[in-house]
Amino acid sequence: MSGSKHCHEVLDRAFEYLDGEMPDLDCEQLRAHLEECASCLAQLAEDEKLKRVIRDGCPCEEAPQTLRARILVSITQVTTTAG
Numbered sequence: 001m002s003g004s005k006h007c008h009e010v011l012d013r014a015f016e017y018l019d020g021e022m023p024d025l026d027c028e029q030l031r032a033h034l035e036e037c038a039s040c041l042a043q044l045a046e047d048e049k050l051k052r053v054i055r056d057g058c059p060c061e062e063a064p065q066t067l068r069a070r071i072l073v074s075i076t077q078v079t080t081t082a083g
Contacts, residue, residue: 006033010040014047 010033016022017030034041063071 007040014044
């Protein structure tokens with residue numbers, strides 16, 4: 001993965017990667033891109049900081065399981081239609 005098209009793909013999937021929800025093969029490809037792209041690596045670090053700030057700011061709040069399930073279905077539908 002190199003070039004702006006791939007950078008866009010990497011950054012679109014950053015939270016999927018950070019949340020550990022990305023398939024192994026995609027993780028390997030993403031990591032390979034990050035080894036060559038300082039810009040994406042820096043943005044991923046910023047996204048990771050953002051996740052940490054949000055998590056630390058809301059430690060006792062957890063989304064209901066039904067909401068989490070609806071969000072995952074929506075993400076899957078958007079990903080399927082966009083891909």
